Amino acid sequence: MPRFTAENTILAKEIIARYPHPKSALIPLLHLAQEQDGHLAEDAMVHIAELIDHTPAEVIGTASFYEMFKREPVGDYLINVCTNIACMLMGGEELLHHLEDRLDIRPGSTTADGMFTLEDVECIAACTEAPCLTVNYRYFHKISTDEADQLLEDLRAGRRAHEIPKHGTLARVRQSIPADRRAGAAVPGECGQPVWMTPKDESEDAPA
Amino acid sequence: MSDQATDRTVPQMITGRFQYDDAHTIERYQATDGYAALRTALQMHPEDVHAEIKEASLLGRGGAGFPAGVKWGFCPPGVWPRYFVVNGDESEPGTYKDRLLMERDPHQLIEGVLIGAYATGCAQAFLYVRGEMALAQERIAAALNEAYAAGLVGKDILGSSFSCDIVLHWGAGAYIVGEETALIESLEGNRGMPRLKPPYFPAAKGLYMQPTIVNNVETMANVPWIIRNGAEAYTAYGAESSRGTRMFAVSGHVKKPGVHEVEFGTTTFRDLIYGHCGGIRGNHTLKAFIPGGASAPWFYEEHLDLPLEAGAVGAAGSMLGSGAIVVMDDTTDAVKAAWRVVRFFARESCGKCTPCREGTSWLEKVLRRMLDGQGRPEDIALLLDLCDNISPSIAWPPKQTTICPLGPSAVSPIASAIMRFKPEFQAYCGGGDVPTSVTINGKAYLPPEGAPAGV
Numbered sequence: 001m002p003r004f005t006a007e008n009t010i011l012a013k014e015i016i017a018r019y020p021h022p023k024s025a026l027i028p029l030l031h032l033a034q035e036q037d038g039h040l041a042e043d044a045m046v047h048i049a050e051l052i053d054h055t056p057a058e059v060i061g062t063a064s065f066y067e068m069f070k071r072e073p074v075g076d077y078l079i080n081v082c083t084n085i086a087c088m089l090m091g092g093e094e095l096l097h098h099l100e101d102r103l104d105i106r107p108g109s110t111t112a113d114g115m116f117t118l119e120d121v122e123c124i125a126a127c128t129e130a131p132c133l134t135v136n137y138r139y140f141h142k143i144s145t146d147e148a149d150q151l152l153e154d155l156r157a158g159r160r161a162h163e164i165p166k167h168g169t170l171a172r173v174r175q176s177i178p179a180d181r182r183a184g185a186a187v188p189g190e191c192g193q194p195v196w197m198t199p200k201d202e203s204e205d206a207p208a
Numbered sequence: 209m210s211d212q213a214t215d216r217t218v219p220q221m222i223t224g225r226f227q228y229d230d231a232h233t234i235e236r237y238q239a240t241d242g243y244a245a246l247r248t249a250l251q252m253h254p255e256d257v258h259a260e261i262k263e264a265s266l267l268g269r270g271g272a273g274f275p276a277g278v279k280w281g282f283c284p285p286g287v288w289p290r291y292f293v294v295n296g297d298e299s300e301p302g303t304y305k306d307r308l309l310m311e312r313d314p315h316q317l318i319e320g321v322l323i324g325a326y327a328t329g330c331a332q333a334f335l336y337v338r339g340e341m342a343l344a345q346e347r348i349a350a351a352l353n354e355a356y357a358a359g360l361v362g363k364d365i366l367g368s369s370f371s372c373d374i375v376l377h378w379g380a381g382a383y384i385v386g387e388e389t390a391l392i393e394s395l396e397g398n399r400g401m402p403r404l405k406p407p408y409f410p411a412a413k414g415l416y417m418q419p420t421i422v423n424n425v426e427t428m429a430n431v432p433w434i435i436r437n438g439a440e441a442y443t444a445y446g447a448e449s450s451r452g453t454r455m456f457a458v459s460g461h462v463k464k465p466g467v468h469e470v471e472f473g474t475t476t477f478r479d480l481i482y483g484h485c486g487g488i489r490g491n492h493t494l495k496a497f498i499p500g501g502a503s504a505p506w507f508y509e510e511h512l513d514l515p516l517e518a519g520a521v522g523a524a525g526s527m528l529g530s531g532a533i534v535v536m537d538d539t540t541d542a543v544k545a546a547w548r549v550v551r552f553f554a555r556e557s558c559g560k561c562t563p564c565r566e567g568t569s570w571l572e573k574v575l576r577r578m579l580d581g582q583g584r585p586e587d588i589a590l591l592l593d594l595c596d597n598i599s600p601s602i603a604w605p606p607k608q609t610t611i612c613p614l615g616p617s618a619v620s621p622i623a624s625a626i627m628r629f630k631p632e633f634q635a636y637c638g639g640g641d642v643p644t645s646v647t648i649n650g651k652a653y654l655p656p657e658g659a660p661a662g663v
Contacts, residue, residue: 018373018375019375020289020332020416021396021397021416023396023397023398024377024395024396024397025397026397027339027377027378027379027380027394027397028377028378030380031339031378031380052397054397061399062397062398062399065382065399065400065401065558066339066379066380066381066382066400067380067381067382068339068340068379068380068381069380069381080340083548084301084502084548084552085301085302085460085498085502085534085545085548085549085552086301086302086459086460086534088544088545088548089459089460089461089534089536089540089545090459090460090461122299122301122383122552122555122556123299123300123301123302123303123502123552124340125298125299125303125304125306125307125338125341126304126307127301127302127303127304127457127459127460127465127532127534128304128457128458128459128465128466128467129304129465130459130460130465134340136342137340137341137342138342138343139343170339170342170345170378171342171345171346171349171378172346173345173346173347173349173350173353174349175348175349175352175353175375175376176353177356177362177373178356178357178362180363181356181357181359181361181362181363182362182363182373183331183332183362183363183371183372183373184363184373185332185373186289186291186330186331186332187289188289188416188417188418191288191289191331192288193286193288193329194288194289194329194331194370194371195369196254196326196329196368196369196370197254197329200253200255200256
């Protein structure tokens with residue numbers, strides 16, 4: 001049950017420094033832990049609690065609210081099928097049932113080989129492209145049952161690995177704020193009126 | 209195509225760059241007027257920038273339609289620091305616009321945020337992007353990295369005294385976080401539960417109880433155009449109450465589902481559904497449509513000529529909401545559609561307030577029971593009774609029994625579907641003339657047939 005690696009600990013500290021209060025970094029750090037281990041390992045949450053100076057209970061309290069955080073291992077590929085209204089009208093339920101049959105699992109469970117987890121999810125903002133699904137949060141629009149079969153085959157054969165990272169990795173590009181360009185976190189109690197907010201009459205009197 | 213004979217072209221103010229595959233890069237952005245508005249704004253006094261946005265009557269595009277310029281003025285004077293937060297947690301069923309704006313033109317959003325932060329004196333900005341939108345996060349991260357390197361974000365922006373970090377933050381799957389106080393809770397690292405009001409506006413007390421401006425992605429995407437072209441040019445488009453353009457996603461049973469940026473307040477539902485989207489699929493006819501996201505009472509044939517304008521849609525008993533139009537043709541099972549909408553609210557209720565937590569899941573269970581062939585004669589009255597408990601009198605706009613509008617939002621669409629398609633609901637309850645009224649405060653209550661959502 002791993003804690004953050006040395007490299008991720010440095011990254012975690014960088015992320016914390018962006019916020020006026022360390023606890024604001026909690027969700028990004030939980031994502032980082034999930035990226036490292038594929039799910040939220042108990043020790044990683046304890047490590048996060050230490051880094052943001054809160055209790056493990058508070059970390060778990062926040063983590064358990066959000067659907068994307070998995071406290072048990074999930075498959076390499078998390079398939080989320082939208083069945084909300086726009087997708088339902090266009091065959092989202094049929095697509096879900098088709099995948100249930102093909103994978104021989106019910107939504108919320110993982111195939112025996114640990115490759116796929118299937119979920120029945122709410123609107124994923126692709127309504128004009130219904131029915132749609134995501135695999136590890138990569139979108140597949142207007143997908144037929146035949147195309148879904150092909151997708152499963154491709155995933156099994158590793159043919160989509162270049163576009164779909166393993167579960168836990170969200171953005172493959174990270175924000176990085178260069179030290180010489182950083183304005184710094186605006187910490188309450190430490191910040192006064194910003195310099196560019198000089199009242200209008202004063203600034204008009206000032207020489208241009 | 210359009211009912212109005214107009215010979216002028218309405219500009220694509222916020223989707224204009226979508227024609228380029230590389231619109232998300234700083235090269236393309238700067239080659240197409242990108243960051244010109246920021247340069248202009250930095251030559252102006254922050255108060256004048258604010259005045260320009262106010263003058264443009266830019267309405268919030270997240271759902272409530274509150275004027276952004278007015279909201280910016282709610283920050284109490286002399287309280288620092290202030291924060292700027294962008295709500296990119298797009299999750300309202302049927303809504304598909306902010307994801308496009310973030311994936312396709314992230315610099316436009318960044319520029320809008322910088323101008324907003326400059327005008328309001330915010331020393332730090334946060335872009336809260338929905339957790340599931342991995343590509344949007346990648347595109348925004350890359351755009352921010354480019355913008356920092358170009359001196360457009362961070363310290364002494366473009367050599368001026370304006371300094372502001374923009375931090376990309378993202379959620380982890382919770383619809384309720386779209387409610388602005390829940391979003392702030394989430395940004396503080398907590399469970400995303402809405403805060404008790406008052407204070408009503410985060411502009412007074414928001415992130416860390418400091419003044420915080422929270423605006424939707426589409427709202428902020430409009431800001432660079434307004435500063436580049438001026439408020440006067442902006443108000444030349446749209447209706448008096450709804451200026452500029454707006455993005456609408458039309459999904460469901462139309463020939464060509466799509467997202468369209470159209471003139472705000474003058475375009476009608478018919479223009480969009482039958483014009484831009486080619487009408488109802490196959491040889492089918494329109495049964496109902498959702499005019500503004502899952503929370504909106506349904507509309508029908510007789511509402512097609514209403515303009516996409518908040519006042520007109522509100523007066524007709526629904527809401528324009530988040531620009532989400534979901535079209536249902538005559539093959540649609542109204543009970544099933546109502547169930548699916550309610551299931552959404554039941555799943556997304558944060559659990560803080562009893563009427564919402566219990567009420568939405570009861571509604572879902574009763575409707576599910578009906579669909580499973582176990583409907584009881586008393587079920588329609590039971591549904592209406594539950595609706596009344598969540599939102600007294602099933603009024604429009606809903607009366608609130610809860611801290612946020614999520615629970616009451618589930619009620620109106622259901623009530624509107626029951627009233628319009630009563631025989632379909634009755635058929636699931638054993639057929640025949642089952643009761644469809646409910647006793648409220650000792651009075652038999654039946655929402656009038658004409659009104660989409662009750663009284």
